[in-house]
Amino acid sequence: MDAITQSPVDAVLPKHILDIWAIVLIILATIVIMTSLFLCPATAVIIYRMRTHPVLNGAA
Incomplete structure (x- = not known):
């Protein structure tokens, strides 16, 4: 009888x-x-190191 009163969901x-x-x-x-x-943080460090890299800035 309990199974009948249950909703299908x-x-x-x-x-x-x-x-x-x-x-x-x-x-x-x-x-x-x-x-x-x-x-x-790792991405931030990589970007920082790429931006401050001496070869990219023209320093020999």
Whole structure:
């Protein structure tokens, strides 16, 4: 009798599927944040070194 009163969406998708998507989104967001924290300072250093490179500035 309980199965009859359930909506079709509840029967197809269990409730814990939302928790799985939340965990996946948190993991992806963490990867993006950690990657940006790792790459942004390195990129800034590379750009700084390219801009201040003595050969590019015409110094011998």
